[in-house]
Amino acid sequence: MDPPRDDRSQPFQRLTRWLAPNRSTALRQYRSRARIYDLELALFEPVRQRVINLLRLKNGNRVLDVGCGTGLSFTALEGLVGPEGSIVGIEQSPEMLGRARTRAAENGWKNVALVSASVEEAAIPLAADAALFHFTHDIMRTPNALANVCRHLKPGGRIVAAGLKWAPILAMPLNLLVWNAAMRSTSTREGLARPWSHLEPLVSELEVEQLLGGTVYIASGVVAGRR
Secondary structure, three states: OOOOOOOOOHHHHHHHHHHOOOHHHHHHHHHHHOOOHHHHOHHHHHHHHHHHHHOOOOOOOEEEEEOOOOOOOHHHHHHHHOOOOEEEEEEOOHHHHHHHHHHHHHOOOOOEEEEEOOHHHOOOOOOEEEEEEEOOHHHHOOHHHHHHHHHOEEEEEEEEEEEEOOOOHHHHHHHHHHHHHHHHHOOOOOOOOOOOOOOHHHEEEEEEEEEHHHOEEEEEEEEOOOO
16 A cells, blocks of 8 residues: 655645746736837836946857847847857747847847747757846746756856846835836746845856845856856
């Protein structure tokens, strides 16, 4: 006779599944947002520029734009890696990726490759010098996605991530804005206190900046063991 099953872990497993990013929800969100996405993120363009500067890219470098959306980062990345470098954009939303593809074609960027897949399942075609995560909370809360990206970075490869976070106690009213933005752009609010926590064990010398009253973070570091 088989021993009785211990079901005490089931509530925890159900809670974990409930808190985890939900791909179907994310696809619905970005299907509806694709047409207005560029306008919605206009406020955060200074953050994007700061993040891209922290990548420390040089001419000829290869960079992963993880959760690239409509390709808003491509112009700045192209200006740094040049035609000798390359950009790989990874995006699971067909509507968002279609706009990224159009952006690359209209600008004649022959060095942009687009991967239509969730990040954890993406077949990344090269070893990159750096990886960018710009407002990709669901990806940052998916350890397998982060691990896949790290496996495709060269020794010394840099990772820089930015996104929403809960504001500190003294700025609690700002969390109404964070909540509203997160409801539109993430499928889970889990981890908003420290969105970079799954990245932390994967990088060396992680540095975290807080901007806009503590509602936005920038985390940067070098892949652990590849310095």
